[in-house]
Amino acid sequence: MGPDNKKYYTIAQYVDDADKVVDQLKKEYPGKKIVLLGHSWGGMLSSSYLKDAARRDKITAWIYAAGLQNGTTMQETTIADLNTEADARIAADQNINEWEIVKNELSENPSLATANKFAYSVTNMIPEVLIKVSNTTDFKFTTRAISSNAALFEEITKTNNNPVLKNVTMPCLILWGKYDFAVSKTYEKEFLANIASKNVTAIDFNASGHYMMFHEPELFAKSVINFTTAL
Template sequence: MKLHIAALALLAAFSTPAAAQSDDPYAPGRAIVADIGKIVTPNGVQETFEVTLGGARQIVNVRGSDRDNPILIFVHGGPGAVEMPFAWVFQRPWEDVFTVVQYDQRGAGRSYPLNDPATLAPTMTPERYRDDAIELIELLKKRYAKRKVVLMGHSWGSIVGLSVAVKRPDLLYAYVGVGQGIDFREGEKAGMAWTRAKALAAGDMTAVAAIDALAPYPQGEFTIAKADGWRKYAIPYGSLIYNKPDLKYYFQTPRLSPEYTPADVQAWGKGSAFSVTTLWPRLADVSFNSVRKMDVPLVFLLGRHDYTVPSPVAADWFGQVEAPSKTLVWLEHSAHMPMVEEPGHFFAALLRDVLPLTGTKEKK
């Protein structure tokens, strides 16, 4: 649920003539970032490889300073908004205590060109993404000789992650929800109401009228065009990144990513448009409101100002659900991207509230 329109903007930024791309002015910067981030510890791991999950080829990136550390898998948002090209900004400290896994989901990012979209489209359901994640966990457990993993879901990825936690709690030390979605229609309703109130207070009657014109959404037809129709007004009020309405520099972050070339970023833009357009209508009735008991420890890291996927909806559900242990952490100066907005506080929460749930290092 990290914005489709943002991905399209980034795609446009990279849509330069081939001759200009061949010069690639960002290549020296990427080389510096790659050198700084290189894993050099004797027992470290730094690799990118292809796997087939549910019949779809997908790209996986694994980084960590000690492969005996517990695995943390990040399930990215969107649908189609990969995190791999952004991770260099915030992930490096995590890699000292976790082996961190990023993967580009079916139809997304570097995985998008590996599969025929027409063949892939019918498979793109919430259940298939959940089962892809389960297959990946099983594969990683075997590859790195682990018993369990920590699963972190962000935005759309939190739907995938929480679904895994419901179906296969035995695979997880803990589930960590960031920008956690609970009920799609309820979340859209809350986000629209917040944005309309902000616009009304600011005297922006154009925005108010545009939001009102989306009715009866989020009831009825459920399309990404309608979802973007209100979110484009929410971003300037800080629904995505708190107190930062201009996101230009954040969305240029992939230009310096060692994991993504300009061609990869273009694939991300195309994959994001494909994924979110295909999958969004299938999410209308996804809800965890009937789930009242979980069999895995829960940690929610929520931005206090998140109205892209409204955090009050997640907090209400969290307060009612039963689990072996529960920890809710509010990131007070964050919206939907707390790992970027408050990286220190976010990492501190991982150390304090998540790492202890894994016990000691798992020696081979």
């Protein structure tokens, strides 16, 4: 809710808003544990939230679902992952023409816009991803969501929160789709290499792209329930 105004679309504003939500939850549900869950750019938001020690103290655990804590290499990792997958599929004689189109467009216009266009759509060409999901037909982004995403991306691609992770000691659950090209599994490796917590569970979704909660909903729900129940 609220005005569609670019001045409000900053990481700092979203962190402040999130903190107000956390404080309200603590007020409404005293004594309850709060688990922070961030998916996609929610990884940037949640890792930014956890920069502050006082805010970390409010959170019991962190669920990191294909989060982007380092936007500075997003374009290159997405393009590299797409090219690697295209080469493998072409070598396996699968949808050769379509994968060659992907490679050619990425070569001719190696931009984040081109990479993002294919990052989601190529999962429809991957037979291992059993449930196909479209972010244009299966669910809709509001006009305000599109505006905020566009405004935030400029800041996200300049932000690396890997150094924040050395201060995070709470239990963590890491969830990632094997065929996630929107947020590369490179960031899962960076997360695991930098996180200070000794209680980290990583679960791979081998039939998923970026939206593992839609591609493999039962595994996603079971993973979250098991993790939170054990806290």
